[in-house]
Amino acid sequence: MADLRSIDPPFVAPGPSGVAVRTRLKAITTEDEKVLRLVGDHLGTLAGRDLKARCAAGPEHDTGQWAERKRTLTLETSSRWAGSITRATHDQWALSRRAQLAHIQNLEAGVRTIAHRLSLQIGEKGTKQAPGGYRTKQEWFAKSRRLHVLEDRLTAERADREAGRVRVVRGGARLLGTRHNLTTANLTETQWRERWQAERRFLQADGESGKRFGNETIRVTPDGEVSIKLPGPLAHLANAPCGRYLLTGTVVFHHRGDEWADRAVGNRAVAYRIHEDVQRGRWYLTASWTIPPVKTVPLTQARAKGLIGVDTNADHLAAWRLDRHGNPCGEPRRFFFDLSGTADHRDAQARHALIRLLHWAARHTLAIGIENLDFSAEKTREKLGRRKRFRKLISGMPVSKLRARLVSMATELGLTIIAVDPAYTSMWGAQHWQKPLTSNTRKTTRHDAAAVAIGRRALGHPVRRRTAPPPHDQxxxxxxxxxxxxxxxxxxxxxxxxxxxxxxxxxxxxxxxxxxxxxxxxxxxxxxxxxxxxxxxxxxxx
Known part of the structure; x- marks a missing residue:
């Protein structure tokens, strides 16, 4: 029997560290839109230059070079705009470095898998731990060619990482690729150009505690008035004192509006971002701020009344309530969502499913056990082979977004989320729980059984139902x-x-x-x- 991999112990998921709320900029005039576009284009150009300088510096970049970049930008803007640009540039460079490392690890895993399968005889069967050989000579030949392609890509990526090079596209690589497929995207060149320019604009400012209303660059008063500190070259557009431009109309934050107003009145830091949605023809304002870390509940206290085990699937959440001994109570629940359509529709579907789950848990004051999933290394074509539908299924599961949103929403309701190791939950749940929980009036699925296994692991119990019986005797x-x-x-x-x-x-x-x-x-x-x-x-x- 092959050795099973070690299973990490369950832990209480920490709460969110920040808050972001968005509202629409209504009743703005054509002149307001013109000024916003001019300021965003000017700052976007400077952000592009600063990103180029940061990428050229590589890993050897230090605080002295950072200060020099900021001084250079201050000559064409202001010190606060320059600080926001350099900080955003540094975050983008760091994100690209992490993505580069993840891509290298993905390529290494693909090379290892293909090399192993090529070393086996054609048609040789594999095991649960390792795949077997390729089925035909044609597939073996095609994979041998792909191995050379992946090795070349891996060599190039390793060389870039050693040299400190990262490749970043301001505006997004996906939108850039759409430029060559306008017909497929149902866009004209003018429409694409408008989206491209909107994505490359820079209109965001970090907050400062102690300053008026928490931000001197993009200022929003508790009454909802929005004003912007104009850069030096555009100071002639000001319609308010001190080189500021006051937008027409006011804004209202319907979600967390009281929290935002308290921070604005108390002059505590609030960061703002203004962006344009070209497809809808609307402008939006996003406010964000950090919150103190929420004190997590001890694991023993979270398990005291039992919990709800949740299995994440492509189109629904399978949940089952368990008592503190790990026994399923009542009937299983399923919370369906549809992840087709636009991003806003998918996000709304996920939120609707999660809030129904959380309301169920809040009625019984129970914690929620969920798998600590990460499919970044399990959805490659080398690992899953020809199972294209399964690869597509896994790639379409927003496990990271669901987990992050679940933790954030649960914190607001005072609920605890327990994350568990996902190893063998579906297999062991089906083996030990699917048949015993099936009756004439209830058909238990593998997902329901997996929810029971997840809940038992979150409670600290083994997945299997019973202890081993004694040996035979009289x-x-x-x-x-x-x-x-x-x-x-x-x-x-x-x-x-x-x-x-x-x-x-x-x-x-x-x-x-x-x-x-x-x-x-x-x-x-x-x-x-x-x-x-x-x-x-x-x-x-x-």
């Missing part, structure tokens, strides 16, 4: 009950005392002598398992 059979009282229950290994009084039928002369001798009873199991007296409510899971 008084015990391997198929007998194995349910026992929990460890630590007083008297769990002792015999029941003889109860005096009248009996329903005459007892044998030596019954009281044999009442403490469990081995004298010719029955399956011990008397403690068949009597009417119980030391404690016996869980079915031990």
């Amino acid at each position: 008084s015990d059979r391997a198929g007998h009950r194995t349910v026992q009282a929990r460890p630590g229950v007083p008297g769990r290994e002792e015999t029941h005392p003889s109860v005096p009084g009248q009996r329903a039928r005459p007892a044998a002369p030596d019954v009281r002598a044999k009442v403490g001798d469990q081995c004298a009873q010719h029955r399956s199991g011990h008397a403690a398992e068949h009597g009417s007296r119980q030391q404690d409510s016996l869980p079915l899971s031990l």
